[in-house]
Amino acid sequence: MSSSVGQFTTVDDTADASWFIRFMDVANAVPEYGEIRASLIAAMGDLTGKRVLDVGCGTGDDTREIAELAGSVVGTDLSEAMLAEARGRGGDVEFVREDVHRLSFADGSFDCVRVKLVRQHSPDIDTCDDELVRVLRPGGRLAVFDYDFETLTLDHPDRATTRAIIRHWVDNHREGWSGRQLLQRFTSRGMTDVSITPHTVLMPYEFFRSSMEGTLSSAVESGSLDMTEADAAAWWQPLAEAQAAGHFFAGLTGFVLGATR
Numbered sequence: 001m002s003s004s005v006g007q008f009t010t011v012d013d014t015a016d017a018s019w020f021i022r023f024m025d026v027a028n029a030v031p032e033y034g035e036i037r038a039s040l041i042a043a044m045g046d047l048t049g050k051r052v053l054d055v056g057c058g059t060g061d062d063t064r065e066i067a068e069l070a071g072s073v074v075g076t077d078l079s080e081a082m083l084a085e086a087r088g089r090g091g092d093v094e095f096v097r098e099d100v101h102r103l104s105f106a107d108g109s110f111d112c113v114r115v116k117l118v119r120q121h122s123p124d125i126d127t128c129d130d131e132l133v134r135v136l137r138p139g140g141r142l143a144v145f146d147y148d149f150e151t152l153t154l155d156h157p158d159r160a161t162t163r164a165i166i167r168h169w170v171d172n173h174r175e176g177w178s179g180r181q182l183l184q185r186f187t188s189r190g191m192t193d194v195s196i197t198p199h200t201v202l203m204p205y206e207f208f209r210s211s212m213e214g215t216l217s218s219a220v221e222s223g224s225l226d227m228t229e230a231d232a233a234a235w236w237q238p239l240a241e242a243q244a245a246g247h248f249f250a251g252l253t254g255f256v257l258g259a260t261r
Helices: 005-013 018-028 031-044 061-067 080-088 125-134 159-172 182-187 205-222 229-245
Strands: 051-055 072-077 094-097 110-116 136-147 192-202 250-260
Touching (some): 018 061, 031 061, 031 110, 031 136, 031 192, 031 250, 051 061, 061 072, 061 110, 072 080, 080 094, 125 136, 136 182, 159 229, 182 192
Parallel strands (some): 051 110, 072 094, 110 136
8 A cells, every 4th residue: 555645643653754755855945935935934933042843753854944033942753763863854953752632841941942844743632732722821822834725726627536535635634624723722721822723735746746646546445435446547647747747736825823821
């Protein structure tokens, strides 16, 4: 079974953890991801002398960027493979294994908490969000980015098949609507001074294919979609042709929330 973006909570159990590292590198190279990182930093405010928690740090590239601005940064991830990669890339950052659903830090341990593309994979998003707020000091800033996967826009001649594939892809994420729910979920936890900033990412073909291919292959294998391998190959064909002709188009929108505890 192919690796897919829906497996980020089980990276260490997959056959090829390096797939996830490559995927993160491809994603972070997309120009709009730089805008998202800047938006998250802006949502945290002035980081001078601040202690920051970066939840779900992955390869640690974003964490090292924050470390250049903050007093200290702790990067956490559920995956030992990701943490090994993060440590191997260097930087003045502490990388530790943590589960966001049961963080080992005391209440109010951090001035800022940053969470990018983590909650969408959560098997228990209520506990996840409670923990994010708990470890933030009163007056501290939370910065979160999540996609809303049902915003995926794809130019494809076969509308019916494309709609079925996208619906399955959305539901393959445990929290496919996490982006649209940010406001209500954190205001209900008493967060104030809330801002929401939308970001639409124009997905290059390689990034889109990496995001979709594993999920589609697994759905065909399992029978979750009424398609054969030949049907799937036929669906990919016009997208590959569009890429070759220079007019492939896919876009996905997410939201940065900034809020004060």
